[in-house]
Amino acid sequence: MSGDAGDTDETADTDRTESDRPLRTDLRPIVEAVRATDADAFVAVGDRSDDGLRYLTRFGGPDRPYALVVVPNGDAAAERAGRAVLCAPALFREQAEREFVAAASDPLADQTGNDPNSDTDTDFHDGVVREVRSEAVGDHAGERAAAVVDELTGRRTDDETDAGGPTVLTPASIPHDAAVYLERAGIELTSTDAVATARARKTPAELDRMRRVQRAAVAGMARAETVLAESEVAEGDVVDGSGDARRPPLRWEGDSLTTERLRREVNRALAARGVRDAGNTVIGAGPSAADLHYVGDDPIRPGEAVLLDVSPRGPDGYYGDVTRTFVVDGDGGWERRAYIAVEAAREAALEEVEPGVPAKTVHGEAAAELAAYGFDPNAGEGETGFTHGTGHGVGVSLHESPSLSGAGELRPGHVVTVEPGVYDPAVGGVRLEDTVVVTEEGYEILAEYPFGIVPQARE
Amino acid sequence: MSGDAGDTDETADTDRTESDRPLRTDLRPIVEAVRATDADAFVAVGDRSDDGLRYLTRFGGPDRPYALVVVPNGDAAAERAGRAVLCAPALFREQAEREFVAAASDPLADQTGNDPNSDTDTDFHDGVVREVRSEAVGDHAGERAAAVVDELTGRRTDDETDAGGPTVLTPASIPHDAAVYLERAGIELTSTDAVATARARKTPAELDRMRRVQRAAVAGMARAETVLAESEVAEGDVVDGSGDARRPPLRWEGDSLTTERLRREVNRALAARGVRDAGNTVIGAGPSAADLHYVGDDPIRPGEAVLLDVSPRGPDGYYGDVTRTFVVDGDGGWERRAYIAVEAAREAALEEVEPGVPAKTVHGEAAAELAAYGFDPNAGEGETGFTHGTGHGVGVSLHESPSLSGAGELRPGHVVTVEPGVYDPAVGGVRLEDTVVVTEEGYEILAEYPFGIVPQARE
Numbered sequence: 053m054s055g056d057a058g059d060t061d062e063t064a065d066t067d068r069t070e071s072d073r074p075l076r077t078d079l080r081p082i083v084e085a086v087r088a089t090d091a092d093a094f095v096a097v098g099d100r101s102d103d104g105l106r107y108l109t110r111f112g113g114p115d116r117p118y119a120l121v122v123v124p125n126g127d128a129a130a131e132r133a134g135r136a137v138l139c140a141p142a143l144f145r146e147q148a149e150r151e152f153v154a155a156a157s158d159p160l161a162d163q164t165g166n167d168p169n170s171d172t173d174t175d176f177h178d179g180v181v182r183e184v185r186s187e188a189v190g191d192h193a194g195e196r197a198a199a200v201v202d203e204l205t206g207r208r209t210d211d212e213t214d215a216g217g218p219t220v221l222t223p224a225s226i227p228h229d230a231a232v233y234l235e236r237a238g239i240e241l242t243s244t245d246a247v248a249t250a251r252a253r254k255t256p257a258e259l260d261r262m263r264r265v266q267r268a269a270v271a272g273m274a275r276a277e278t279v280l281a282e283s284e285v286a287e288g289d290v291v292d293g294s295g296d297a298r299r300p301p302l303r304w305e306g307d308s309l310t311t312e313r314l315r316r317e318v319n320r321a322l323a324a325r326g327v328r329d330a331g332n333t334v335i336g337a338g339p340s341a342a343d344l345h346y347v348g349d350d351p352i353r354p355g356e357a358v359l360l361d362v363s364p365r366g367p368d369g370y371y372g373d374v375t376r377t378f379v380v381d382g383d384g385g386w387e388r389r390a391y392i393a394v395e396a397a398r399e400a401a402l403e404e405v406e407p408g409v410p411a412k413t414v415h416g417e418a419a420a421e422l423a424a425y426g427f428d429p430n431a432g433e434g435e436t437g438f439t440h441g442t443g444h445g446v447g448v449s450l451h452e453s454p455s456l457s458g459a460g461e462l463r464p465g466h467v468v469t470v471e472p473g474v475y476d477p478a479v480g481g482v483r484l485e486d487t488v489v490v491t492e493e494g495y496e497i498l499a500e501y502p503f504g505i506v507p508q509a510r511e
Numbered sequence: 512m513s514g515d516a517g518d519t520d521e522t523a524d525t526d527r528t529e530s531d532r533p534l535r536t537d538l539r540p541i542v543e544a545v546r547a548t549d550a551d552a553f554v555a556v557g558d559r560s561d562d563g564l565r566y567l568t569r570f571g572g573p574d575r576p577y578a579l580v581v582v583p584n585g586d587a588a589a590e591r592a593g594r595a596v597l598c599a600p601a602l603f604r605e606q607a608e609r610e611f612v613a614a615a616s617d618p619l620a621d622q623t624g625n626d627p628n629s630d631t632d633t634d635f636h637d638g639v640v641r642e643v644r645s646e647a648v649g650d651h652a653g654e655r656a657a658a659v660v661d662e663l664t665g666r667r668t669d670d671e672t673d674a675g676g677p678t679v680l681t682p683a684s685i686p687h688d689a690a691v692y693l694e695r696a697g698i699e700l701t702s703t704d705a706v707a708t709a710r711a712r713k714t715p716a717e718l719d720r721m722r723r724v725q726r727a728a729v730a731g732m733a734r735a736e737t738v739l740a741e742s743e744v745a746e747g748d749v750v751d752g753s754g755d756a757r758r759p760p761l762r763w764e765g766d767s768l769t770t771e772r773l774r775r776e777v778n779r780a781l782a783a784r785g786v787r788d789a790g791n792t793v794i795g796a797g798p799s800a801a802d803l804h805y806v807g808d809d810p811i812r813p814g815e816a817v818l819l820d821v822s823p824r825g826p827d828g829y830y831g832d833v834t835r836t837f838v839v840d841g842d843g844g845w846e847r848r849a850y851i852a853v854e855a856a857r858e859a860a861l862e863e864v865e866p867g868v869p870a871k872t873v874h875g876e877a878a879a880e881l882a883a884y885g886f887d888p889n890a891g892e893g894e895t896g897f898t899h900g901t902g903h904g905v906g907v908s909l910h911e912s913p914s915l916s917g918a919g920e921l922r923p924g925h926v927v928t929v930e931p932g933v934y935d936p937a938v939g940g941v942r943l944e945d946t947v948v949v950t951e952e953g954y955e956i957l958a959e960y961p962f963g964i965v966p967q968a969r970e
């Protein structure tokens with residue numbers, strides 16, 4: 053749609069004009085968590101960098117704190133489950149009305165409840181009445197939330213015989229100043245992980261966003277792989293000198309190819325598809341491929357592993373995550389052995405992905421497979437072998453529940469990365485990563501991308 | 512450097528290979544804040560979205576919490592001012608060593624102290640010894656910080672006669688769970704704004720980063736202005752029908768031009784220069800130009816204002832911020848009158864920018880000028896007139912101290928936007944924004960960009 057010759061048909065996948073019904077969140081799990089703990093309300097305070105608050109409100113928000121208060125209806129059998137009040141920051145009332153209130157009542161809004169197995173939209177209403185308050189915008193968000201809690205729970209706490217003030221559930225990492233405002237208002241705080249739990253299982257509407265951003269991510273990978281395939285090995289291969297001599301960097305479009313040049317190509321491809329690179333385009337080459345978070349500028353040399361980990365942020369803030377590793381003009385040494393082992397570990401891990409399986413089993417299988425190929429499956433950071441977990445949940449945060457090294461079982465709607473890798477700090481690293489959703493039958497890869505250590509032109 | 516024909520010479524400005532000595536932060540203001548309040552230490556806890564922590568450590572960090580502890584030397588006259596310990600998250604020790612410790616001791620590191628007037632690098636050492644701890648990485652960052660505070664301040668609190676535990680300064684918005692861990696360890700918390708204050712005045716090395724990202728921002732603007740200049744007015748101008756009829760959208764490269772298409776062009780230009788659009792490329796057209804935070808998809812029509820606000824994030828996390836407004840084939844109506852008023856307000860505001868001037872004066876002058884042109888300088892959100900403040904500080908956050916509507920005086924090294932604007936929700940909006948640094952003599956615009964309501968080809 054951007055009209056650029058470099059675009060492919062996949063561009064349409066991320067267009068806002070497609071699947072662009074506003075997203076809204078089923079707040080019943082929050083209402084139920086409040087009821088289950090005999091609390092009076094739920095309060096979250098944060099700014100636009102607070103992914104939990106973004107999930108709950110679908111409000112893009114400013115970089116100043118704002119607050120959400122959710123209060124269940126006192127009568128659990130009532131038609132309306134409760135009320136949700138967003139205390140809007142200054143100058144953001146209009147946007148908050150649009151994203152938090154209007155989106156939820158839009159007849160074209162996604163009407164799908166938290167049932168990841170439903171592939172048709174049902175007539176879903178969470179029964180939580182949403183409103184935006186824009187009074188007292190100069191006050192701290194915690195102070196405004198306390199006033200709303202007082203107002204909405206006042207009658208009920210008066211009716212009851214307990215002498216204490218209201219109790220509210222909050223995420224554990226609520227800003228301390230907000231917590232102090234609430235406590236000073238006589239409100240007792242109890243932390244809850246209800247938001248993290250609700251976020252872990254994705255709805256069809258969320259999966260639609262995640263497929264779109266993941267398609268953009270693999271388009272970015274295709275750009276990188278194509279650049280590598282087009283690159284030329286420079287003349288006069290091995291530099292004379294010490295045993296540490298490395299080959300001269302690849303040439304691409306008349307200049308040396310570096311990780312920074314390649315990153316810019318990937319990030320331009322992401323921008324053309326309307327998603328943000330989010331500072332997450334990690335590219336390492338040779339030894340820096342063993343650094344899990346390398347974003348520096350290294351020459352890319354033939355015969356050395358080039359590891360690309362692309363994790364853009366797309367529609368409604370959902371992340372994608374894909375990793376591939378390539379070697380241009382390799383000699384079939386360490387990198388090829390590592391690649392074969394990692395491919396086998398990936399298959400062994402995916403084999404386990406289905407509902408009811410303990411998440412740890414997936415990591416265990418990948419680790420066992422790597423061990424069978426002679427790689428240390430419990431290597432520490434900076435050591436040689438498998439130095440990290442096999443995968444993590446992905447959603448409106450790049451890392452969220454469930455972890456494939458953590459407790460608990462996989463459930464339908466969980467979205468996780470599967471990303472075994474092996475590293476040798478002196479040589480490089482190989483990692484292969486896809487993002488998959490757990491389905492009733494097993495799993496679905498959100499966007500397929502080919503494998504192969506030798507880069508091919510993909511555009 | 513990306514080899515694309517669309518690149519200009521300015522690309523080199525954002526290359527990592529230039530001005531790429533690592534950045535480090537003078538921690539003496541933190542040490543002094545601890546001493547001045549008779550506290551024992553400073554503690555910050557946060558993840559990569561915590562800009563204050565990023566400023567203090569220059570550590571890119573993960574999306575999981577980590578902690579920084581700064582403890583002054585008990586003897587203020589000692590050669591070493593104190594110690595700073597970064598409790599690294601799992602798998603990030605290597606990166607933390609590189610960015611927090613090695614960068615600060617690198618002989619090529621920027622050796623410039625917090626003196627924005629110095630334009631030569633002096634032999635600066637803040638005397639704070641930095642180290643990374645990677646033990647107990649499974650524990651909460653607040654718990655790890657508490658252990659480090661205990662260890663580093665233990666002797667001193669034993670030596671003194673007060674029976675209480677140590678007192679630590681923290682930013683007010685430290686995560687509540689971290690605060691609870693500290694308090695449970697017998698540590699008393701007092702909030703401090705020392706970090707915000709230290710951040711407000713930029714060093715020459717920080718200004719170098721800010722000029723680079725601002726040059727990328729104006730390159731993005733040049734891309735947008737060029738696309739608008741290349742666009743064609745469609746045949747059969749005015750649509751028949753009601754009085755609300757609007758002209759058909761502009762055509763560009765064979766398709767209708769929309770805010771989303773234009774945004775992708777801007778964001779690709781930013782990516783090509785190695786900076787992130789950070790989700791901040793706000794483009795409105797017609798009525799949506801009156802929405803301060805519009806990121807939706809609207810057709811761009813001749814005769815209506817197109818407002819572009821570009822705020823990318825560049826080297827070391829520093830932001831740029833620039834706004835221009837254009838009208839293609841306008842009729843000289845509301846938009847032109849608004850443009851003239853806003854240009855005058857901008858000049859009146861800049862006239863005031865120099866050290867010692869109360870920040871509010873700058874806003875006052877812009878507002879008075881807009882009032883003189885007949886625009887309401889105190890309009891509320893959704894009303895017609897000047898609905899926001901004249902400017903805000905910019906740095907490692909897009910909005911930071913000082914505000915041009917807040918208390919305090921401008922000081923050398925303050926970086927602020929100057930961005931008057933007027934809006935009519937039924938018609939559109941006009942805003943013009945530059946980012947300037949306050950100098951000894953007045954101000955310097957970080958990257959100049961031309962004015963003019965009629966778009967010109969700039970590439």
